[in-house]
Amino acid sequence: MSRWQRYRVTLTTILVKEVLRFSRIWVQTVLPSVITTALYFVIFGRLIGERIGPMDGYPYLDFIVPGLVLMAVITNTYANVVSSFYSSKFSRFIEEMLVSPAPNWVILAGYVAGGVARGLLVGVAVITVAMLFTDIRIHSVGITLVVFLLTAVLFALAGFINAIFANSFDDISIVPTFILTPLTYLGGVFYSIDLLPPFWQSVSLANPILYMINAFRYGLLGVSDIPLGVAFAIVMVFIVGLTLVCLHLLRRGVGIKT
Amino acid sequence: MPVTSAPPSTHADGARSSRVPALAVRGLTKTYRGGFQALKGVDLTVEEGDFFALLGPNGAGKSTLIGIVTSLVNKSAGTVEVFGHDLDRDPEAVKTCLGLVPQEYNFNLFLPVLEVVLNQAGYYGIPRREAMRRAERSLRQLDLWGRRHTEMRRLSGGLKRRTMIARALVHEPRLLILDEPTAGVDIEIRRSMWEFLRRLNREGTTIILTTHYLEEAESLCRDVAIINRGEITERVEMGEMLARLRTETFVLNLKGRIAELPQLDGFVFQHLDDGTLEVEITRDHTINGLFEALSRNGIEVLSLRNKQNRLERLFLDMVDGREAAAREDAR
Ligand SMILES: Nc1ncnc2c1ncn2[C@@H]1O[C@H](COP(=O)(O)OP(=O)(O)OP(=O)(O)O)[C@@H](O)[C@H]1O
Ligand SMILES: [Mg+2]
Numbered sequence: 001m002s003r004w005q006r007y008r009v010t011l012t013t014i015l016v017k018e019v020l021r022f023s024r025i026w027v028q029t030v031l032p033s034v035i036t037t038a039l040y041f042v043i044f045g046r047l048i049g050e051r052i053g054p055m056d057g058y059p060y061l062d063f064i065v066p067g068l069v070l071m072a073v074i075t076n077t078y079a080n081v082v083s084s085f086y087s088s089k090f091s092r093f094i095e096e097m098l099v100s101p102a103p104n105w106v107i108l109a110g111y112v113a114g115g116v117a118r119g120l121l122v123g124v125a126v127i128t129v130a131m132l133f134t135d136i137r138i139h140s141v142g143i144t145l146v147v148f149l150l151t152a153v154l155f156a157l158a159g160f161i162n163a164i165f166a167n168s169f170d171d172i173s174i175v176p177t178f179i180l181t182p183l184t185y186l187g188g189v190f191y192s193i194d195l196l197p198p199f200w201q202s203v204s205l206a207n208p209i210l211y212m213i214n215a216f217r218y219g220l221l222g223v224s225d226i227p228l229g230v231a232f233a234i235v236m237v238f239i240v241g242l243t244l245v246c247l248h249l250l251r252r253g254v255g256i257k258t
Numbered sequence: 259m260p261v262t263s264a265p266p267s268t269h270a271d272g273a274r275s276s277r278v279p280a281l282a283v284r285g286l287t288k289t290y291r292g293g294f295q296a297l298k299g300v301d302l303t304v305e306e307g308d309f310f311a312l313l314g315p316n317g318a319g320k321s322t323l324i325g326i327v328t329s330l331v332n333k334s335a336g337t338v339e340v341f342g343h344d345l346d347r348d349p350e351a352v353k354t355c356l357g358l359v360p361q362e363y364n365f366n367l368f369l370p371v372l373e374v375v376l377n378q379a380g381y382y383g384i385p386r387r388e389a390m391r392r393a394e395r396s397l398r399q400l401d402l403w404g405r406r407h408t409e410m411r412r413l414s415g416g417l418k419r420r421t422m423i424a425r426a427l428v429h430e431p432r433l434l435i436l437d438e439p440t441a442g443v444d445i446e447i448r449r450s451m452w453e454f455l456r457r458l459n460r461e462g463t464t465i466i467l468t469t470h471y472l473e474e475a476e477s478l479c480r481d482v483a484i485i486n487r488g489e490i491t492e493r494v495e496m497g498e499m500l501a502r503l504r505t506e507t508f509v510l511n512l513k514g515r516i517a518e519l520p521q522l523d524g525f526v527f528q529h530l531d532d533g534t535l536e537v538e539i540t541r542d543h544t545i546n547g548l549f550e551a552l553s554r555n556g557i558e559v560l561s562l563r564n565k566q567n568r569l570e571r572l573f574l575d576m577v578d579g580r581e582a583a584a585r586e587d588a589r
Contacts (some may be wrong), residue, residue: 006383013380253266
């Protein structure tokens, strides 16, 4: 059997293991995001949104759909990789992979794919819920999918790095709580940055999540505060950078070998 | 004609096996973060087909050595070759040859037995159908097939250990390394594990084992190395090492009391209390001889037990011996 066939088997094994993991505990992994997002739709969309009026020319509810979906994707992808990889470190079954001939990049790809799978599942669930509240039609399925995929990969990689450095279960919730959530909220989920004074507009531009949300909004609605090309370029730079960091850490055995 | 190095042999052609050792470790050192040096230049060769014991007191560096060979621990210096493959140059080839049964549990407690073994096969790149076939075989061999749907956390300690053996064998490694596989396993399961390992070795798998039971090493292994404080202090055949066990100490429970210590040739007695004696038997005397001599002196024994684990005795002798040698050198 060729080397590549073996790698494919290994990758599939890790992916299936990851999918089974989050499916078994779907009440913890999939359901919460669906409920939270539904609440956002009810409260911000229905109750408050009517008073806010249109944003960027769209009804407020429609405007926030892309951000809410992407927020769920980001949270879930990140959470999946960080908690799964950290558990495998904590309970030592990461060793099953370390003694095997699986190359580091295959292990990384397997975990990233697992995270993306959960992001996809939750993303689809949340979009379905959104369809119940609004009557948006997807502007460009291709762009929507590509932005989803790139965003999910990026945050899966970030979750992986978090897991490598984590030494306790507290360490895996610090980044989501203190960095990810604020960046997402300030990334224009609920508003167009055109509303901000010029100074805060430029500050917002330093937030990578802003680019993803706007690109995703373009995919779903056809409107964006940011040129699409810039958004893609920035996301790609992050993906390449984080991948190199992950591979470097794995090669050195940081956090997983003594 | 110049002899080129032989390609690594496979199970089938044992004839060439003596040329490429199953494991060759040279100048291996490990300094843990914090500066503790757990291995101080270890050299060790294990031939293909051997059943090898790696013995040493707690903290000697056994698990560290095994960890480095199996890619779980980063080495500080030195080289490791497995069937001629260098760990730094071709880690995938090395890992393919190796199976590990670690000292500590390292499986997902919430997965069923079968899934643990299948996942391991998957990490080795074995396609699903073949993996299923092998998992079934290795679980049946270890009497675990009936428990294949049981979650790991619900297994007893002995069954957990056996699952780790089944998992280590699923990719048919040529060198199996077991780090205290029978710790906390009852005698019956231990014996069936011994039988299993013996058969595996007969069928061609090279085995390296660490243990704290001399009986285990004695009954299974042909060659032995002793490691102490990060250094290999002995590398001999089992028989030779057993011969070094100069004396053995027993504790005797007596029927009645004795006032003074018996004086018998070849045996050194010590009072523990009125009804208990300690006796040291040198290698050239037998227990039969001891009892005959005691009977002649009218001393009746109710029960006897080994004072010490013989392996501990050996380690003590070893350390004593070296200290004595060091004192002599100093003079
Ligand atoms: N991660 C670590 N960091 C620092 N020191 C360590 C680490 N792991 C092991 N050591 C130290 O290295 C030495 C060798 O440990 P090792 O586990 O290799 O011993 P061992 O021979 O397997 O002992 P045992 O029979 O108890 O299993 C010990 O003194 C131990 O305290
Ligand atoms: Mg140990």
